[in-house]
Amino acid sequence: MRAQDSRTGTGQVVVIGGGIAGLAAAHRLLDRGARVTVLEASDRVGGKLLPGEIAGARVDLGAESMLARRPEAVALAREVGLADRLQPPATATASLWTRGALRPMPKGHVMGVPGTAAALSGVLSDEGLARIERDAELPRTEVGDDVAVGEYVAARLGREVVDRLVEPLLGGVYAGDAYRISMRLAVPQLFAALRTHVSLTEAVREIQAKAAAAQQTGPVFMGIEGGVGQLPLAVARSVRERGGEILTGATVTELRRAGDGGWRVVAGGRVLHADGVVVAVPAGPAAALLRAEAPAAATELAGVEYASMALVTLAYRRADITLPEGSGFLVPPVDGHTIKASTFASRKWGWIAEENPDLLVLRTSVGRYGETEVLGRDDADLVDVSRHDLREATGLAAEPVATRVTRWDDGLPQYPVGHHTRVARVREHVAELPGLAVCGAAYDGVGIPACVASAYAAVDQLGGDRAGLEALRVNPVQSLHGGAGE
Numbered sequence: 001m002r003a004q005d006s007r008t009g010t011g012q013v014v015v016i017g018g019g020i021a022g023l024a025a026a027h028r029l030l031d032r033g034a035r036v037t038v039l040e041a042s043d044r045v046g047g048k049l050l051p052g053e054i055a056g057a058r059v060d061l062g063a064e065s066m067l068a069r070r071p072e073a074v075a076l077a078r079e080v081g082l083a084d085r086l087q088p089p090a091t092a093t094a095s096l097w098t099r100g101a102l103r104p105m106p107k108g109h110v111m112g113v114p115g116t117a118a119a120l121s122g123v124l125s126d127e128g129l130a131r132i133e134r135d136a137e138l139p140r141t142e143v144g145d146d147v148a149v150g151e152y153v154a155a156r157l158g159r160e161v162v163d164r165l166v167e168p169l170l171g172g173v174y175a176g177d178a179y180r181i182s183m184r185l186a187v188p189q190l191f192a193a194l195r196t197h198v199s200l201t202e203a204v205r206e207i208q209a210k211a212a213a214a215q216q217t218g219p220v221f222m223g224i225e226g227g228v229g230q231l232p233l234a235v236a237r238s239v240r241e242r243g244g245e246i247l248t249g250a251t252v253t254e255l256r257r258a259g260d261g262g263w264r265v266v267a268g269g270r271v272l273h274a275d276g277v278v279v280a281v282p283a284g285p286a287a288a289l290l291r292a293e294a295p296a297a298a299t300e301l302a303g304v305e306y307a308s309m310a311l312v313t314l315a316y317r318r319a320d321i322t323l324p325e326g327s328g329f330l331v332p333p334v335d336g337h338t339i340k341a342s343t344f345a346s347r348k349w350g351w352i353a354e355e356n357p358d359l360l361v362l363r364t365s366v367g368r369y370g371e372t373e374v375l376g377r378d379d380a381d382l383v384d385v386s387r388h389d390l391r392e393a394t395g396l397a398a399e400p401v402a403t404r405v406t407r408w409d410d411g412l413p414q415y416p417v418g419h420h421t422r423v424a425r426v427r428e429h430v431a432e433l434p435g436l437a438v439c440g441a442a443y444d445g446v447g448i449p450a451c452v453a454s455a456y457a458a459v460d461q462l463g464g465d466r467a468g469l470e471a472l473r474v475n476p477v478q479s480l481h482g483g484a485g486e
Helices: 002-008 020-031 072-079 126-137 149-157 159-174 188-193 200-214 230-241 283-290 295-302 350-355 379-394 419-431 448-462 467-474
Strands: 012-016 035-039 051-054 057-060 094-098 101-104 221-224 245-247 252-257 263-267 270-274 276-279 306-317 328-330 339-343 359-366 402-413 436-438
Touching: 012 020, 012 263, 012 270, 020 035, 020 072, 020 230, 020 276, 020 448, 035 230, 035 270, 051 306, 051 402, 057 350, 057 359, 072 221, 072 230, 072 448, 094 159, 126 149, 126 159, 126 200, 149 159, 149 200, 159 328, 159 339, 188 200, 230 245, 252 283, 263 276, 276 283, 276 448, 283 295, 295 419, 306 379, 339 379, 359 379, 379 402, 419 436, 419 467, 436 448, 448 467
Parallel strands: 012 035, 012 276, 035 245, 094 328, 276 436
Antiparallel strands: 051 057, 094 101, 252 263, 263 270, 306 359, 306 402, 328 339, 339 359
């Protein structure tokens, strides 16, 4: 079978999409001895990982950290020569801007769900804390095959827990609505624990006890000197050095089965013949590509919704401002502010402060699922509302020396209840076509390790090995919030 050629080293594989998932797939394919061509429609590789600069300072204009408790992303960074540039956050102490003040981020919770009422003291009202105590008295609330995180937590502990803590944490990961987001995929360890516990807080305490017994050491998150936007550049460089071809500005307009059992890929004026194809683009473009040969998969992918957001990066003269301690803060939407988070980037990442001792770089994030009005504003307005909220939260009134607005239209796929079954159906349809696989943020998690794991599973599938896909189904890669402003 031609699908096996990519595993044995005699096959030509085309990877459609040059984001981190596509690049990771290409890197793994070269390890397996395949000949690889990556086709990227835009003028650069990296997708949502974007290095940039402001006032001469190197910064990330997209995602800024990666989960280090999963091995995939950090291991890939080491493989492509970035081992000596890996850096954990200089501080992981974040705050919540809620009920009119910056309050320390609570500890003793699982994605905002507390093990005890005391864990949220200072964040919730007395009434909200008392509501948490009722959890032990309630009968079991079944999770079924899946359930919305916010809906379940609100029923057990009250809406205040969701609105003040779960929502800003989940919103920071998915730019979504906690009352729609799948617990099975977003907080898989909690979903599993609730199958054997009546009480939600008891389930959280069990998770915490297991984590303590495991004695995990080392940082939860990791960055890269110069920004995590350096990762896709390093992977691309490694791919090219080992003989892989990467073409930018190469929009794929046709993907069809060839008469010899392989694939015909048309990109611009170029026609490529491949033994295998990895489709590593967002759900909408993937649906368009698969419509001719896998119409059922295309229909499923066309139903995946996305959230848009914008990142506002601001640079100040360090001498002009004083900031609260910590790496930044999250903002519950219930408080009615425009920004959803802010990162004090020069505090969070030591390399920014070392390279730019006279500057202090901050960034804010704006926009969630369904919020179209705020993202319709022009860049100047987004800077203004960010400065207004920063002033209210921290007292920061100084004039920035530079600002940048980076828009991520349809940047984050949404994981509503039942998303896992949609993904399973897509893969069932794709599996009927030898030599075809899909991967990326729409399937197995929105974080960098999830995208890398998804890519590796797709490569394994091309070689006839579905163990990686099964592992992702059984043990989803949780995408955690990186502290503030992620």
